[in-house]
Structures are given as structure tokens and as C-alpha cells.
Amino acid sequence: xxxxxxxxxxxxxHHRRYMMNALQNLLxxxxxxxxxxxxxxxxxxxxxxxxxxxxxEAYEVVDAIHSGSSEDLKEELGDLLFQxxxxxxxxxxxxxxxxxxxxxxxxxxxxxxxxHVFGDKKVSSIxxxxxxxxxxxxxxxxxxxxxxxxxRGVPRSLPSLLRAHRITENASRIGFDWDDTQxxxxxxxxxxEELKNAIASQNNDRIKEEVGDILFSLVNVSRxxxxxxxxxLTSTIGKFLRRFSVIEKQLREQDRxxxxxxxxEMDELWDQAKKNEKR
Numbered sequence: 538x539x540x541x542x543x544x545x546x547x548x549x550x551h552h553r554r555y556m557m558n559a560l561q562n563l564l565x566x567x568x569x570x571x572x573x574x575x576x577x578x579x580x581x582x583x584x585x586x587x588x589x590x591x592x593x594e595a596y597e598v599v600d601a602i603h604s605g606s607s608e609d610l611k612e613e614l615g616d617l618l619f620q621x622x623x624x625x626x627x628x629x630x631x632x633x634x635x636x637x638x639x640x641x642x643x644x645x646x647x648x649x650x651x652x653h654v655f656g657d658k659k660v661s662s663i664x665x666x667x668x669x670x671x672x673x674x675x676x677x678x679x680x681x682x683x684x685x686x687x688x689r690g691v692p693r694s695l696p697s698l699l700r701a702h703r704i705t706e707n708a709s710r711i712g713f714d715w716d717d718t719q720x721x722x723x724x725x726x727x728x729x730e731e732l733k734n735a736i737a738s739q740n741n742d743r744i745k746e747e748v749g750d751i752l753f754s755l756v757n758v759s760r761x762x763x764x765x766x767x768x769x770l771t772s773t774i775g776k777f778l779r780r781f782s783v784i785e786k787q788l789r790e791q792d793r794x795x796x797x798x799x800x801x802e803m804d805e806l807w808d809q810a811k812k813n814e815k816r
Contacts, residue, residue, distance in 0.1 A: 564622060564626070579623075591617070591621070698766040709760070780811060
């Protein structure tokens, strides 16, 4: 395996110095904010406070990616990096670890898990790379694959669709899965019938359970057809809002609002927006 030092030496010295100086400047800003004579609000922040901001900033990074704006992405990545380093600073103050520990550990992990790049491992496909990654991960954790749990390595704080996707992926790796897409599709039909029966029973708890089962079944189908369900739903939400904004615009041009329009009128405007979008 290639030593970490030889990896960093591939890059020009001036480039490495620039990166280190920029990182050091940001760390000093955070240290100043957390100092006794720094910012009263920043000094008060805890790990749990930062966790909330960290999630918010991560979502804003994703929004910036979808927007296609490099300026927005640069800004949001900076905000996310600030929260990460702020969390590291709090941990350093508690004598738990510092930024060097974090960087060293992730660097060593990435080198260790890419033996086809930094070692002499030969691979011929992306699937082989994924298999190697999982084998190395299992070895590092010291637990054999057959004892792996579907929830292993899946954060509880993930959005539910993404979490379901990751959990069903893990279940598939240990052999608990449909044989093909058809089996997953048939499960949707089955769950849909159960939902209809639950609605007929007017039992709210049962309805809630069956809605969840349908969503989980849809996640399984999306996995079989290589679609990320979280991204798919996000795209559909964007499409809905985009088309609805056309309805609002058309009505504004008539000096009206959606409250003034009938459902039939809005349906007609929706269909028109849909046709225009497809053209």
C-alpha cells in the first residue's frame, strides 16, 4: 500500500501550502469565535446544536448542486465546511481529537479501501470495486458478512426514503431480496390491495402502516431499476412546484389568484403547463 506521504508529494509544494494556509486561516477564525473574548453565541454552541446546522447545510449543498450554479455550490460548500470544522473545534476543546486526527484517519481509510489505486489489487469493473470496498469494511469492523445487519452503517437521521434504500441494499447483500424486478412489482400490487382494505376499514393505524408498506415496496422497485428514490421524489416535487407556478402566473395575468379559480380551471392550466414543458 502506498504511504500517505508519497500520495501528498504528487502535488506541487506551492499548491499544498496554499491549501494548508487556507485551512489554517479558517481554523483560526473558528478559534477566535470560540475564545473567551470571542462571539457569545458561538461560544454557547454544543455538538447537538452543530448537528442540526450540519444537516441543514448539507441539504443546501444538494440544492446548489441541482441548481447548476457553481457560485451557489462554492458558497454552500464553505458553509458546510465551516460547520464540520466548528464541530472538530468543540471536540478539540474536550481533548477528544483535533483536525489532524480527522484528516489522517480519513486519508488512511481511503487509501486502505482503494487497493486498486494505491496498492496492487487488480479490478476490471465498478462492481468489483464495490465488492472489495465492502469486504475491506467488514474486515475492518471485525464481523463476518453473514452476521451483518441491514441497518449497519445506515444513519437513523437519513431521510426515510434514502434510509429505506440503503437498508434494502444491505439486506440484498446478505441474500434477503426478490429474485427480480417482477417480484418487487408484484409486492406493490399486494400492498396496494391491503391499503384499499385499510381505507375501507377506516382504521387510521392500519392505513398508516399500509401507506408505509407501499412506500417501502416502491423503494425496492427503485433499487432494482437503479433509481435513487430520494432523488426521484425530489425531482417530482420540483416538477410539481414548477408547473404550479405556471398556473399562478397565468392567473395573475388575469388579475386572479388560485383562490378565485375552480379546480377544473386549474386542471386545464396544469395540462397546458405539462404540454409546454414536454415541448
